[in-house]
Amino acid sequence: xxxxxxxxTALALFSTAAKAQQAIRGWVADEQRSPIEYAxxxxxxxxxxxxxxxxxxDNGGKFxxxxxxxxxxxxxxxxxxxxxxxxxxxxxxxxxxxxxxEAKTMExxxxxxxxxxxxxxxxxxxxxxxxxxxxxxxxxxxxxxxIPLLTGKEGSYSVxxxxxxxxxINNRKITDATEIERLNSSDIKDVEVVTNPGARYDATVSAxxxxxxxxxxxxxxxxxxxxSAYYWENWDTxxxxxxxxxxxxxxxxxxxxxxxxxxxxxxxxxxxxQAADLWTNKWTGESRFRNTNNNYxxxxxxxxxxxxxxxxxxxxxxxxxxxxxxxxxxxxxxxNNAFYDHIExxxxxxxxxxxxxxxxxxxxxxxxxxxxxxNTDYYYGEETELHTTKEQSANYDxxxxxxxxxxxxxxxxxxxxxxxxxxxxxxxxxNENAFTNxxxxxxxxxxxxxxxxxxxxxxxxxxxxxxxxxxxxxxLMAGLRYEHVNSDYYDQGVYSPEHSRTYNQWFPSxxxxxxxxxxxxxxxxxxxxxxxxxxxLGTNVVYMNRFTRQSGNPTLKPATLHNISxxxxxxxxxxxxxxxxxxxxxxxxxxxxxxxxxxxTLRYRNFDNFPALxxxxxxxxxxxxxxxxxxxxxxxxxxxxxxxxxxFDLSKPIWGLQWDNSFEFNHNWTAEAFLQVTxxxxxxxxxxxxxxxxxxxxxxxxxxxxxLSVTVGVDDLFKRTANQVILxxxxxxxxVFQDFDSREVYVTLRYKFNTARSKYKGTGAGANERSRx
Numbered sequence: 202x203x204x205x206x207x208x209x210t211a212l213a214l215f216s217t218a219a220k221a222q223q224a225i226r227g228w229v230a231d232e233q234r235s236p237i238e239y240a241x242x243x244x245x246x247x248x249x250x251x252x253x254x255x256x257x258x259d260n261g262g263k264f265x266x267x268x269x270x271x272x273x274x275x276x277x278x279x280x281x282x283x284x285x286x287x288x289x290x291x292x293x294x295x296x297x298x299x300x301x302x303e304a305k306t307m308e309x310x311x312x313x314x315x316x317x318x319x320x321x322x323x324x325x326x327x328x329x330x331x332x333x334x335x336x337x338x339x340x341x342x343x344x345x346x347x348i349p350l351l352t353g354k355e356g357s358y359s360v361x362x363x364x365x366x367x368x369x370i371n372n373r374k375i376t377d378a379t380e381i382e383r384l385n386s387s388d389i390k391d392v393e394v395v396t397n398p399g400a401r402y403d404a405t406v407s408a409x410x411x412x413x414x415x416x417x418x419x420x421x422x423x424x425x426x427x428x429s430a431y432y433w434e435n436w437d438t439x440x441x442x443x444x445x446x447x448x449x450x451x452x453x454x455x456x457x458x459x460x461x462x463x464x465x466x467x468x469x470x471x472x473x474x475q476a477a478d479l480w481t482n483k484w485t486g487e488s489r490f491r492n493t494n495n496n497y498x499x500x501x502x503x504x505x506x507x508x509x510x511x512x513x514x515x516x517x518x519x520x521x522x523x524x525x526x527x528x529x530x531x532x533x534x535x536x537n538n539a540f541y542d543h544i545e546x547x548x549x550x551x552x553x554x555x556x557x558x559x560x561x562x563x564x565x566x567x568x569x570x571x572x573x574x575x576n577t578d579y580y581y582g583e584e585t586e587l588h589t590t591k592e593q594s595a596n597y598d599x600x601x602x603x604x605x606x607x608x609x610x611x612x613x614x615x616x617x618x619x620x621x622x623x624x625x626x627x628x629x630x631x632n633e634n635a636f637t638n639x640x641x642x643x644x645x646x647x648x649x650x651x652x653x654x655x656x657x658x659x660x661x662x663x664x665x666x667x668x669x670x671x672x673x674x675x676x677l678m679a680g681l682r683y684e685h686v687n688s689d690y691y692d693q694g695v696y697s698p699e700h701s702r703t704y705n706q707w708f709p710s711x712x713x714x715x716x717x718x719x720x721x722x723x724x725x726x727x728x729x730x731x732x733x734x735x736x737x738l739g740t741n742v743v744y745m746n747r748f749t750r751q752s753g754n755p756t757l758k759p760a761t762l763h764n765i766s767x768x769x770x771x772x773x774x775x776x777x778x779x780x781x782x783x784x785x786x787x788x789x790x791x792x793x794x795x796x797x798x799x800x801x802t803l804r805y806r807n808f809d810n811f812p813a814l815x816x817x818x819x820x821x822x823x824x825x826x827x828x829x830x831x832x833x834x835x836x837x838x839x840x841x842x843x844x845x846x847x848x849f850d851l852s853k854p855i856w857g858l859q860w861d862n863s864f865e866f867n868h869n870w871t872a873e874a875f876l877q878v879t880x881x882x883x884x885x886x887x888x889x890x891x892x893x894x895x896x897x898x899x900x901x902x903x904x905x906x907x908x909l910s911v912t913v914g915v916d917d918l919f920k921r922t923a924n925q926v927i928l929x930x931x932x933x934x935x936x937v938f939q940d941f942d943s944r945e946v947y948v949t950l951r952y953k954f955n956t957a958r959s960k961y962k963g964t965g966a967g968a969n970e971r972s973r974x
Contacts, residue, residue, distance in 0.1 A: 225266040227296045229258050229279060236262025237300060238390075238413060240281035243671075247274040254625060255671035257323075267625060319349065319821060321721035321770050323669070323676055324712045325393035326350070326777070330386070331415055334828050334863040337871055339901065339912055339951065340427070341384030341412065347861050347875070348392050349819040349832050350777060351410070356381040360408035361834050362779040362815025363396050363764075367403075368410045376559060376578075377516050379458045379496060383443050385425060385953060387907065388414045396779055397725040397766040399710040400665040400680025401618065401631060404730045407762065420448045423955030431947040435463035445955075450504035457497050464490040465942040472749070474791075475845060475932040477798050479537050480748055486530035486546075495519045508567040518557040526550045532746070543595040546746070550588045557582035572620040580612040590744060602649055602744045609640040610735075626670025635661040643741035650750065653741045656691040667710075675715025675722075682708040684730075690755055692740060700755040706730065721770040731760040733787055737805050750802040758807050760785045775819040786811035788885050791933045801933060811885075813838040830861040842886060844931055851929070855882030855889065869903040873914075890936075891925035895943075910951045917943040 284300035356378025395409035502512035618631035667680035690700035712725035739753035899914025
């Protein structure tokens, strides 16, 4: 009970600064004397082990501990995720405190790589990779797909119950998804998953993944190369080469990636629309796509000394020739359940692009106790999509619809963050500015759908502060972010005040983390927003078939989200609960065409209130050479719509599990097996009507002291990931079955020579605004 009263008191008041203080400075490092980031150093009373004060190491392993002058009988307790805890007497004999990596020896079995350990650290759930079985997984993607709460692949990941996550590597925001694949698993120290990001992150960020790499030393030339081939119904390939040169404080890097993919999609859809008449479209079809991509990265970084560093990075993404697609559909049309028409459709499409270009630069420095972090980014991209729909009707006129859509995006952003110690904690203040110009056009040669040209010019100015401080009963973090957004909309080059918007919003955040005996606890709150993409805001009307159109909605409002998260970690178990209340939720909907009420236009709209809850429980033991990890999760929403004149409930929960297994054998052999099952249920206004199941398996062998590795595997072995869903609106019901060529056998070869952690320290500016393109 005393501890409960102490927690309530600490949340209400900060403890006052002492009149006279004693400073203890030092570094925390591992057995190889590499700095340990985010290690905890707490001062405890010798008499009763009560907490006196505490500190956390920075990215160089440095800490500063301030003790009251009357603190005589005190000792230090030093700990870090993945390291053995250590008690240190005062005064310090040396200024560097060494921690040993945790290792376990079981009866008859010496385990050299354990299941990754999970723990709560400040605002994040941390999974330690170094020294674990995942350190030999292969690439950064091979690691992330095994992290609890994460779903996704190829550099695009979501957190269960929180949505798409923004990814950072060594505090630098990732804008190129292929960079995750270029990262070697053996270079990853730990992965942090933040389910409720604070004020320093853009108000649209609902989840964050922070990857920290092992700090390596050494000058010279290094490179890593990887090639992969995938096959089942189609051939795919992925190849990459990265080169590095380091000397003293200078680092130069160059990288290139090339991938070629073929995709197959078999689809059966039944579309029912209750308009003036009941129209039913039943179509089956096959779609094939071919995509070719080539990207290049150049970067330079220079560390003048431990307190000052600069760098710049250039990235361009090329389409080699063009991307192609072709779809064939066979459609039966019923009117009031009677045969109306049969239509055969062929839809070839082609997309071309001027090479996307992005340039970023940064300065990271320290003047006295003031830390400075400045970033700036520029982006330019243009893409054109060409579609031709040929319809052959049994009872009515044949029709050909030719359309072209163009998107042009320009973007510039800056971000400045200043941090300084204050009252035993750390205060950060910052400013972020983003300037965006998005132009899109749509033309239809036959005049069946109206041509459209629109431009959105948007300015986002944000100011924020965050304060973090250790208290006697835990770590407290509070923040506040203010964003002023001015969005000017132009239709056919003419300013439209009706569709232009100005927003002034405040976004508070609060996180408290503590540990009671061996149980880690974290409770957090944040306010966020979800802004519609520029495609969702456009006025373009896209022709789908004779009865269906697709369009943007320039009247969409940003959604506002209030999030409460609770995380608990005890030994092998981790429990996470997320509750989100969303206002102006953006969902897919349909409206009747103004000139013909039998034509339906699909577009997005806002809904007033959308509460949702996500629960997950993860267990991660180690049993000899077997390291299993089981996650059970449940997603539940409370939502209903008005459908055909009555209330329609959409609250059925979704259940699921992720079962990840790794096996480590002698002679550098490893095996992995992954199972994911997702039940039927409701998500927004869509019903999942089929339980899906994915099973992946791979075997990996390393040679030449882990420099060369060969991986052979199969994804979706039993081919049970086909989607079957029903979309509900006020007068539309769409039943879709999609079967993708998801099953494939693959072989990956990877070789690395003298690779080391990048010195590049830029964190990026405005990348979330760029994602709306």
